[in-house]
Amino acid sequence: MNPLAYPAVPAILGIPVAAAVLMAVLPGYRLTARINVLASLATFLSALSLFVLNREEAGTYVLVDDLNVVFIVLNTLVGFTTSVFSASYIAHELETGRLTPVYLRFYHAMYQTLMFGMNLALMANNIGVMWVAIELATLTTVLMVGIYRTPEALEAAWKYFILGSVGIALALFGTILVYMAAQPVVGEGPPAMVWTVLLKNAAEFDPALLNLAFVFLLFGYGTKVGLAPLHAWLPDAHAEGPTPISAVLSGLLLNVALYAVLRFKMLLAANPRAIAPGMLMILLGLLSLTFAAFMLYRRNDIKRLFAYSSIEHMGIITFAFGMGGPLANFAGLLHMTMHSLTKSAIFFAVGHITQVKGTQKIGDIRGLTESHPLLGWGLVIGVIAIAGLPPLGIFTSEFLVVTSTFARSPLLAMPLVTGILVAFGALLLRLNGMAFGVPSGSKAPVEASIVPLYFHLALVCIAGLYLPAPLVAWFQHVARLLG
Amino acid sequence: MTPVDIGLGSVVLLLALVPVGIVGGRRAAATPLLYTAAALISLLALANALGALLQAGEPSVIVLPLGLPWLGGHFRLDAVSAFFLAVINLGGVAASIYALGYGRHEQAPHRVLPFYPAFLAAMNLVLMADDAFAFLLCWELMSLASWGLVMAHHHHHDNARAGFIYLMMASFGTLSLLLAFGLMAGAEGDYAFAAIRAAGHSPGVAALALGLALLGTGSKAGLVPVHVWLPLAHPAAPSHVSALMSGVMTKVAVYGFVRIVFDLLGTTTWWGAMVVLALGGVTAVMGVLYALVQNDLKRLLAYSSVENVGIIFIGLGLALAFRTNAMPWAAALALTAAMLHVFNHSLFKSLLFFGAGAVLTATGRRDMEELGGLIHRMPKTSFAFLVGSVAISALPPLNGFVSEWMTFQAVLLSPSLPQWGLKVLIPAVGCLLALAAALAAACFVRAFGIAFLGRPRSQAAAEAAEVDGFSLAAMFGLALLCLLAGILPGLVIDSLAPVATILVHDRMPEQLGIPWLSIVPIAASRSSYNGLLVFLFIIMSSSLAAFVIHRLASKAVRRGPAWDCGTPDADPATQYSAGGFSQPLRRVFGTFVFLARERVHMPQPGDARPAVFHVRLLDPVWSAVYGRLGRAVDLTAGRFNKFQTLTIRGYLSLVFLSLVTLLTGLAIWL
């Protein structure tokens, strides 16, 4: 059999579904956790094969192109590492009795469903399918956020659900508007929702309708991205759910939502008469950045702290895409990738830290580098990375964003730089307290695998120093597409 | 193998020591092993740098596949880099040798050893970087590595705070530099230094870039008002690292400024030079005034670094002023003076920090109020520290004087400048420089006099013992260099010629050919100085006097109790204290510089309570800028924090309102 005939796309979508069904049925958490890891690995490997395989022509529903292929790989990669982390994390939760085996089964099934939803959203060639997939992913995470059934968790899930639903509705309205814009040109029926067709004909669409559609899409999917006035669900959902879910939320789901926004931004970019969506994204980006930066200061829950940091970074990324141009788009793409890897790594560390210390309160966590050097330094490196210090990857992207912005419009660079600095101050302040000083709490060794944590950090570090040329070429290509 | 290859090779070797430090950090054998290796590698890099500087051939270039394909990975070694590399690695060699002894007393070697070689490597890298990305990457790496070292003794709350402020300011500086580079590279910028150099910059861009570069590099060098982290962070690190941070890392910052402003920026305006000059002058005086009122020996030294950075920046500002006005020979003088001071300061500041470290090792104290009388217990350390003190006080015949003298010579050229602003400002800055020099002498009389002379003020000081041979070797090596650089400055000046040629397109006249090894910056009739002869004269006339008197008059000595106007008191508390010593100066300058307030509580006669004397000193920069900034951030954070506790309905209203606003906007705009 020709190895190039490996059905990668069906595998990427099918494996999670199959695994989800299987795990919903099977008892025993050890087994399901392993299946979870295996399924994630298989999905990841299938995704990797996308690089090697000849790509199929874009279908009506599924598409693999330059824009999404790396996102798919990233998605499945982080999905895989998180599943490894999750296995050790969940074992501890079971021991402490926060979760029962039944819920665990549910948790694993939902995990794979979530992976399916995100993969589908990334690969969808139909804006309707994309919408459905993102909603599916959202709903599964809602359920997982509420899985601890504490009042706080329920409240967080409720909040997430309500705000998410409104987002769903707005995004749908935007999708309908896009169809409306496409319909006179492409004609009625399914083709008017097929992404590739839309892009090809975007130049002839009614620009005004497209503009309006974009506003709704930006608000709809922007809610999922966690942009500032729409962000409210994000910190609580991160803080109250299981930590692997926080990692996936921050590392992947936000990216997927932003990916959707980018797709539509490309449509607008392809239409010469449409408004440049840049200013809107810049505005929301800066708002998110500034807002999150100041919110970081009063945080005393470690997971909420990093959730706000995710908002901050989503702000930076949105800002970069809003600036547009090959350099800023490149930086935005790079930042997205690096942020996923870094933030999930941080949540891996945070998960173990909260388990070891038995608290999520920042004030009660001290001297980690002394009591748990590997975790502590992992956290330090993670925070340093997320703060945009070299030699880690985010430095490169922030370098590009800031320099290119300042050269083009100095006035916009000022709030950007201020926001970055303010956020850095808050993170460093908290890090200082947590990682250094006289240790507090348990000094028991960690019974956890720190491999995913350091694997991510190593990737980020390597990317900060050296990016393989094909990857760079790909980023550049996509950056040009994004206009 | 070109010099840059060897330079990068030594960096790789240093980086290879990092894993050794991580793995073997807690083992006793790791400390000597690592420091020996670091010393040897630094020596190699030093030799390489000196070779490159003296040969003064074409710059060697290498492009590594780092960063992004069009960004990063350029490294280059020209004379400017070579000079600074020499300074850095000289400091590295000295610090490593010193640490062979000092490092044995380290309580947390696993927190020092991994960062130390990384710090050295990063500083080397900054100097060789040849594009904005590589430069900033290495720059931040340097900050991070030194931050790790500052945080080595993290149990002290003060150190943690110092680390926080340090890294904040470092990030601030990096962001400023980021903006500067962004500005210089342009919108679709090419970040390679070669491209930036080639691109012409409009005056506005150049002025803005100059300001940003000043902020960015100044915040690392310790320029007022972005100096606040320095006196906190430098003393917090282990002493050999303090020496590196103060003596060497500030020079990397100077390099950054020089590279950006003189090399990359090309043209600058004359009022840009005024800003540099004014900041330099203020920094010099403020720094030394702060130093004068410190009781912590290491913090005093750190503040003194601020002062010296100010002096260097005065030199650079002068060079900038002259260069703008097409007076390259004068610019060469000013720049060479600044570079010479860079070199000199790295020598004596490292030496002094080593001395302070030795005192710390021997007594466990940094507070001068608990020291005293160490000249008896630690004669060798005391001697070395004395040499450093004389040198830093800019007294002939040691090296500190030479560079300040040359700076003064450059100041005296100001009448030839066409701009009135500069004409008036430069003598005023000269006055500040003179004031700083005088105050520095006062400061080091106090430092040496209180810590080493007199009688011990604590048990620990009374029982101090001389430190080990490695530490002494490092100190005496540097002391010797201070003397040599002081009496043979022509050597250093001549080797600085290629640096000046690159930066201001002219050089100082050749000095080595001048009889008696004098230095003549411009013309013999104008000014000249001969450190060697001054040294010889002083040595000869004092020995002659001593000899004649001992021979012809008397040499009898009798030891007796101190006279003290007939009322000697055995209590060491009757000596002048560090606080008391600086009281007159504090009174003179303190009331407006530090907003100093003294409060004396004197009990009534018959009341047995002790009298209480309380001095409150405020850093005006801190309270005026950073305190307010902190409060503003805190206040804003508090305001914003309300958004964390809205109801779901509240959040929905936010969504709703922003959507409606946007739609309204769209309706109006369409």
Add this chain to the structure above:
Amino acid sequence: MALIIDLNIQFTEMFLVLLLSPLLTGWVRKVKARLLRRQGPSVWQPYRDLARLLKKEVVLAENASWLFRVAPYLIFAATWVAAALVPTFATGLLFSWCADLIALAALVGSARFFLALAGLDVGTGFGGIGSSREVMIASLAEPATLMIFFSLALIAGSTQLSTIAGFMQTPEVGLRVSLAMALVAMLMVAIAENARIPVDNPATHLELTMVHEAMVLEYSGRHLAMIELAASLKLLMYLSLVGCVFVPWGLSPVGGGLARHLLAAGLYVGKLAVGGVLLALFETSIAKMRVFRVPEFLGAALMLSLLGVLLLFVTRSF
């Protein structure tokens, strides 16, 4: 041959200042005493004092360090070298190029540095009080000195003392506000530097007012002699400096004959005598000020000298 003559002149000057300095001190004391209607000691008394001190044994405090013993010689040497570099009766000294005005100020600073350290060495309260006040005074006097030198250097286009002295004799100089300011400032600084009234009192041992004397309180014997000699030298140096810069007439130029030199030397002694009288007059007509008035006094000198520098640009643009 020329070298030998130059060398001769240089060494003559060196020893001339060394020999003359106690005389000047004695002269000032004598004049002061006469002005106070006292007989006063002989003008040669300082020589006798020195000789007696030199012969006496040294009584060292128990915890005096080596620095305490070395300092007097260093102080003396630095001051002597500085004094030897000031043209007294002839310009074009052989070694004048090895240190200029700035170096001169710094050499004086070196001497003071060691003196202040010596004051702290024994660890007595008085030593500390002296050192502390001395550095306070110096920290203002030194920049003032440098500013004065700046004015001179800017006017003459050189920091070389010989060149300046030569330039001051030319008619180009003219009458300048800056020079007048520099002169006044110079006098103020000289008074402070030499621990004269009203800044300090060389004759007092009243604990709370002394500065210089407090520092050297622990010294005895030959060490004290060295310090006393250095103090005399310093006074002489400042007077010579004022003489050669502000009243340079009569200085013999390079290559002048023996007669010319002798005439100049005579004139020099005359200048010193006049200077001594003026100093004594000033000292007797003014009261010592409180220590914390001193900064104001010196601050005024500093401002005056800085103003002098700045006014240079107004009166004559270069």
Add this chain to the structure above:
Amino acid sequence: MQHGLNYDVAHMLAGGLVLVSFMMLYQVRLSSLLRVFAAHAVVLALSVAWQAYVQGAPHLFVTAAIALLFKALVIPVALNRIIVRLGIYREIETVFGIGLAMLVGMGLVALSMALMLRVTAEATPLAREDLAFALSVVLLGLMMMVTRRNAVSQVVAFMSLENGLILAAAGAQGMPLVVEISVAFSVLIAFIVIGIFLFRIRERFDTVNVQALDSFRGERS
């Protein structure tokens, strides 16, 4: 002529939906709110059915049927049970006065008209009107969510918002079936999840007042 009639009826029905939305805005009692919501769903069903007829798209009839069955009957009945069981059917729970709410609602309708009519100049008049009304319904629904304090009424408001979406989807000519399915799908899921939540919330709080939930808001520092 035929076209004119099509247009008029569609216009009337869509306008009716907006009107019912206003009526919902006017309600202060939960039980009456539910009744009005049922009417809302009925109007929607009619509107969608008319579109199906006009466009000749039989699959839209399915959507209409779903709307009628599900939203006009099942859900109001279920919710009614809940509020009866919880005893909150008389609750007055608006944030600001009815009059003001109506006024703002007017403004929103005006906004969506202004926006949509200008934006969709190239679309068929039918679609234009439909879309404009749909946007009005969506915005009104959103506003209702914001101005109601009670969880049940928020759910109702949300569903009215979805009704607006369906109206828009139906109005878009030839929009593939995918969308209807997804809408139904999402409504289904939404309802189930909300049901679960309400159940759990009731289990813990004995009230569905969102404010009670708010007391557990994250952290308060």
